[in-house]
């Protein structure tokens with residue numbers, strides 16, 4: 001349930017930096033304060049429309065030979081039985097088919113607000129410290145200092161391939177054979193359905209990162225130990241599966257120093273944007289728990305929060321989009337760029353680069369407004385040569401390094417007009433997709449594929465509607481402000497004319 005970084009991670013197996021790796025299923029991110037907004041500024045331009053994706057992104061995914069269909073309840077009840085035999089205490093919830101999220105945990109008894117639930121013991125948790133059924137393979141990875149994410153991804157494949165001799169066979173059998181995640185969208189589908197949304201670029205970055213990670217492991221480790229890591233088992237298809245599982249189920253446990261882990265049973269809980277509670281390790285009971293923030297009656301589905309994520313981020317990692325307007329943390333990224341014909345382009349770019357920014361940046365807009373950083377970036381884009389002494393200050397605020405508000409009344413109108421133009425150009429892309437009919441659909445060869453396309457298209461439509469809604473709101477605010485500025489100027493002009501007449 002997290003994101004990988006683009007560069008270092010791809011080439012050096014370094015762990016993903018925290019900006020790209022928010023705590024899934026566990027602690028939610030803070031509201032977009034100025035510092036978190038800074039983290040949300042995303043460099044653009046690294047993923048062009050022609051960026052080559054690995055070959056597996058150009059065809060439909062090949063399923064792995066383990067796991068189950070996500071709606072399968074029989075493997076889920078086997079899992080429940082095995083967990084209780086292995087030390088999971090009696091539960092107040094059971095796995096059932098649910099309306100939101102296919103399978104989920106449903107209250108079996110009355111549950112009070114403020115009650116601790118789950119108590120999954122550490123022996124039933126998968127982490128980077130877990131014991132490998134094939135101890136030699138684990139030793140090799142540890143000797144090579146493989147970071148937690150790729151280590152756990154490889155562990156999962158290793159245990160899955162051993163199946164009956166693995167301690168985790170009941171857990172792995174109950175995992176979805178194909179997790180819902182943008183990792184499973186082909187390049188054609190991403191281009192076709194998400195052309196308007198910046199999430200397309202994020203998905204491409206992620207697919208590229210996962211491929212880079214696998215290639216790195218293969219070159220540096222697997223190829224040197226083919227008997228431990230045969231390619232029939234450790235390949236791109238199985239890595240896409242294991243990373244898909246990690247993105248949608250891995251938990252960061254704050255009370256264990258941010259350790260990442262897969263927590264069987266707890267990972268059957270679905271997300272609701274309306275709840276605030278998250279998973280964590282409870283030192284007093286020595287188990288993974290969460291504390292309810294509302295009461296539940298028997299039969300009601302129990303939810304946790306996967307974090308304060310936008311609809312796009314939920315689609316990217318978990319493969320679903322909440323109902324339009326139901327996610328208070330929703331946001332859309334707007335891309336702003338320097339004008340390449342600006343005679344002070346080089347000076348502006350230099351100021352931006354000094355603060356770690358580039359000629360094109362994405363900024364998150366929420367229904368409540370946009371960040372200071374975006375305003376500062378826009379000031380820089382429109383500012384004339386005579387304001388060049390302010391370029392550094394504008395770039396510093398745009399990068400989030402300086403949190404003071406900057407205002408340049410003389411640039412206000414042009415800046416708002418520039419943002420409005422970007423907003424409207426983005427809106428028109430969404431409208432083109434949403435009103436474009438079905439002529440763009442990729443050719444399908446069978447009913448299963450046709451159903452899949454319909455599902456993906458619906459998800460894309462839901463995402464595009466929710467993102468466009470935020471842009472419409474921003475457009476309304478911008479237009480109103482511009483009108484106010486013009487009215488203010490008009491009033492000032494009338495007063496000036498009045499004075500002029502008086503003095504005459």
Ligand SMILES: C[S@@+](CC[C@H](N)C(=O)[O-])C[C@H]1O[C@@H](n2cnc3c(N)ncnc32)[C@H](O)[C@@H]1O
Pocket residue numbers: 070100101102103104176179180248249267268269270271272317318319320321
């Ligand atoms: C941690 S798992 C939760 C258990 C999962 N439902 C299962 O049956 O294995 C996360 C996955 O559950 C589904 N999910 C969770 N919350 C959801 C929601 N609010 N709406 C739709 N699907 C949801 C998504 O498929 C997501 O990738």
